Amino acid sequence: MRCEVPLARPCLGEAELRAIERVLASGRLVLGPEVERFEEAVARRCGRAHAVAVSSGTTALEIALQAIGVGPGDEVLVAAFTWPSPAHAVRRVGARPVLVDVDPHEWNATPEAFAAARSPRTVAAIAIDQFGFPARLDALEAALPGVALVEDAACALGASLHGRACGGWGLVACLSFHPRKVLTTAEGGMCLTDDAALAARMRELRNHGQRAPGRFVQPAGNARMSELHAAVGLAQLERLDERLAERARLYTRYRDALGDRLQWQRPAPGARPVYQTAGVLLGEELADRRDALVEVAAQRGIELGRLSYALGRLRSLESFVSAPLPVSEQLERAGLALPLWPGLDEASQDRVIEFLVDWTSKS
Numbered sequence: 001m002r003c004e005v006p007l008a009r010p011c012l013g014e015a016e017l018r019a020i021e022r023v024l025a026s027g028r029l030v031l032g033p034e035v036e037r038f039e040e041a042v043a044r045r046c047g048r049a050h051a052v053a054v055s056s057g058t059t060a061l062e063i064a065l066q067a068i069g070v071g072p073g074d075e076v077l078v079a080a081f082t083w084p085s086p087a088h089a090v091r092r093v094g095a096r097p098v099l100v101d102v103d104p105h106e107w108n109a110t111p112e113a114f115a116a117a118r119s120p121r122t123v124a125a126i127a128i129d130q131f132g133f134p135a136r137l138d139a140l141e142a143a144l145p146g147v148a149l150v151e152d153a154a155c156a157l158g159a160s161l162h163g164r165a166c167g168g169w170g171l172v173a174c175l176s177f178h179p180r181k182v183l184t185t186a187e188g189g190m191c192l193t194d195d196a197a198l199a200a201r202m203r204e205l206r207n208h209g210q211r212a213p214g215r216f217v218q219p220a221g222n223a224r225m226s227e228l229h230a231a232v233g234l235a236q237l238e239r240l241d242e243r244l245a246e247r248a249r250l251y252t253r254y255r256d257a258l259g260d261r262l263q264w265q266r267p268a269p270g271a272r273p274v275y276q277t278a279g280v281l282l283g284e285e286l287a288d289r290r291d292a293l294v295e296v297a298a299q300r301g302i303e304l305g306r307l308s309y310a311l312g313r314l315r316s317l318e319s320f321v322s323a324p325l326p327v328s329e330q331l332e333r334a335g336l337a338l339p340l341w342p343g344l345d346e347a348s349q350d351r352v353i354e355f356l357v358d359w360t361s362k363s
């Protein structure tokens, strides 16, 4: 099927090509200066003392939980509407994910629901800045004393809450550099923290459990980021603000044109989002026809996506449902992601707008 207006497209250019050439010419492909420079630059951007670059956002979450010491017998609170990685990471370290429903307007964790789901076994909570909209991280921290807060800022590099950068909250924050994120290294992720001992454990965990070269202290895997990936990340970082501004402009253009035909994600008080995804909810009349709408759009060359997942409905996680999760299920059913990437031209965006105006007028 032809797809003239894809959902997402990474912004890559001359700078990224030059960065790759630089690394290839150097002959040093791993454990070198590019990763160090990338870590320093992202730590600075997020206001953190330490950054540990890894092979993906999923790996970042797993390593963060392991380094905190989460394991069998522990419970970890997880927002129930998202990509499965945070809850899978909890399972992969042997702990129990406790799925907590999200706010119907902000689509993120609420401090009240997280506090209510806490048990004596709760050791950590993962708050997600879904689609680049910061969760109520300050209130979550306050509502969960004694619980290690992990900020899943996979989508939120460049966003902030009350002036403090996303990636800068919680005991550890995790980023993803997947091609659909606001900054990409192809695959990649990062753990950010202000705790030096925790950072040292995360460095061990990404590098075969080595405390120093040849000093293996635990049987960990290889979760390193390569020099090539880091060099691309550095090039991307140079233009991050410009590209975030472009995303914001395109998002606003959608909102101005589509207004209350659709429901939009609401930012938390004090939040400055980045628009990693243009997510919308269809009205009740159209929600049941969401998949048909996606298919007809595809026939017209427009790629629309489902928004995200109600984790309690996934086979890998259904046995961890301990309470009804109606908001997550509704967001999954009625949610739609619209094409959004820096470089999307206005004529293409107008095709998406016209298509949606047409469908929402018919319903």
Ligand SMILES: Cc1ncc(COP(=O)(O)O)c(C=O)c1O
Binding pocket: 056, 057, 058, 059, 082, 083, 085, 086, 128, 130, 152, 154, 155, 176, 177, 178, 188, 189
């Ligand atoms: C909220 C969230 N957490 C974690 C991840 C995992 O990141 P990665 O794809 O880099 O493993 C994603 C990726 O889509 C995500 O959206």
